[in-house]
Amino acid sequence: MLRHVWFPVARVEDVAETGVFGANILGEQLVVYRVGAVSTVAGAYCPHRGMTLSLGQLTQDCLECPYHGWRFAPGTGACTAVPSLPDRPPPPRSDLRVYPSTEAYGHVWAALETPELDLPDLPEARDPDWRFAHGGPTDLTCGLRQITENFRDMSHFAFVHRVSMGPNVQQVVDPYRVEHGGTELRWALDVDLGGTALSGNSGLAGKQAFSFFVSVPMFATVRADFPGGGHSLVIQFATPISADGLRVRHFWSIGIDSAVPELHGADIAQMRQWEQEIFDEDFVILDKLRPIEAPLDSHSQAHTRSDKFSLEYRRAYLELVERYATRRPAA
Numbered sequence: 405m406l407r408h409v410w411f412p413v414a415r416v417e418d419v420a421e422t423g424v425f426g427a428n429i430l431g432e433q434l435v436v437y438r439v440g441a442v443s444t445v446a447g448a449y450c451p452h453r454g455m456t457l458s459l460g461q462l463t464q465d466c467l468e469c470p471y472h473g474w475r476f477a478p479g480t481g482a483c484t485a486v487p488s489l490p491d492r493p494p495p496p497r498s499d500l501r502v503y504p505s506t507e508a509y510g511h512v513w514a515a516l517e518t519p520e521l522d523l524p525d526l527p528e529a530r531d532p533d534w535r536f537a538h539g540g541p542t543d544l545t546c547g548l549r550q551i552t553e554n555f556r557d558m559s560h561f562a563f564v565h566r567v568s569m570g571p572n573v574q575q576v577v578d579p580y581r582v583e584h585g586g587t588e589l590r591w592a593l594d595v596d597l598g599g600t601a602l603s604g605n606s607g608l609a610g611k612q613a614f615s616f617f618v619s620v621p622m623f624a625t626v627r628a629d630f631p632g633g634g635h636s637l638v639i640q641f642a643t644p645i646s647a648d649g650l651r652v653r654h655f656w657s658i659g660i661d662s663a664v665p666e667l668h669g670a671d672i673a674q675m676r677q678w679e680q681e682i683f684d685e686d687f688v689i690l691d692k693l694r695p696i697e698a699p700l701d702s703h704s705q706a707h708t709r710s711d712k713f714s715l716e717y718r719r720a721y722l723e724l725v726e727r728y729a730t731r732r733p734a735a
């Protein structure tokens with residue numbers, strides 16, 4: 405199933421800066437290269453003698469292998485030049501294997517096989533009143549579901565985020581209802597961050613209305629409505645980078661509307677820094693959870709009312725697995 409999911413492989417800004425970038429999905433090594441506004445995701449090794457193409461460079465608007473200088477076109481991966489044999493067409497089997505890829509939310513996305521589900525459409529990302537910044541990728545020993553559940557979990561704030569959010573975060577999680585439609589889950593919760601969160605920055609630190617969204621298997625957002633006005637949206641997504649899915653590369657973005665700097669005096673760079681501090685606290689926990697991936701059954705762990713989202717998410721994940729299994733019988 406995961407071979408048919410869009411996964412982030414790199415920030416657009418990183419590929420744009422270097423032109424060529426290494427990536428990985430489920431243990432398959434990839435090269436990402438970008439010419440103009442066209443990102444290409446291809447197999448990592450040169451079809452000639454197997455050189456690692458992420459060490460190559462862009463030459464004449466193509467990816468150039470650092471070993472014998474063969475060049476590969478953007479978009480198609482077609483071999484366009486063999487410098488040792490300039491007057492002949494490239495030999496058979498000289499093109500790169502190209503994977504489905506797209507750009508969204510400041511990242512390059514790829515899938516190992518034809519993707520089954522579209523990426524979610526976030527209206528904030530299309531709104532010119534919003535500014536976005538993108539966090540650096542972090543590799544963690546933990547499964548996709550552990551990462552997704554941690555990002556949804558409200559009852560850990562008062563413990564894991566004591567430093568970034570301060571000591572007065574509300575501990576009791578109010579009742580909430582999870583809406584589950586198809587592959588998407590939504591719910592809303594008000595949380596009092598105790599007034600010291602985010603360096604005590606006025607309304608950002610008080611009672612916030614959070615709206616949660618998950619698109620299985622792992623695309624998740626949380627939108628905060630700040631007291632007195634202004635909104636932020638944090639988007640989290642992750643890619644399994646080992647074949648067993650137990651090593652994951654975590655990516656994220658944050659957006660704010662123009663009311664946040666106007667009313668609360670926090671710009672997108674500060675908001676990104678705060679969010680990074682919060683994620684850094686989560687990463688310590690995520691690396692130490694066992695089992696490494698969250699179980700899909702409901703009986704092997706203990707649950708409370710505040711974990712409702714987690715059970716519903718596991719159910720939605722299982723539905724996707726089952727839906728996939730019935731659509732594509734095992735060969």
Ligand code: FES
Nearest residue numbers: 450452453469472
């Ligand atoms: S290994 Fe890439 S050109 Fe020879």
Ligand SMILES: [Fe+2]
Nearest residue numbers: 554564682686
């Ligand atoms: Fe957290």
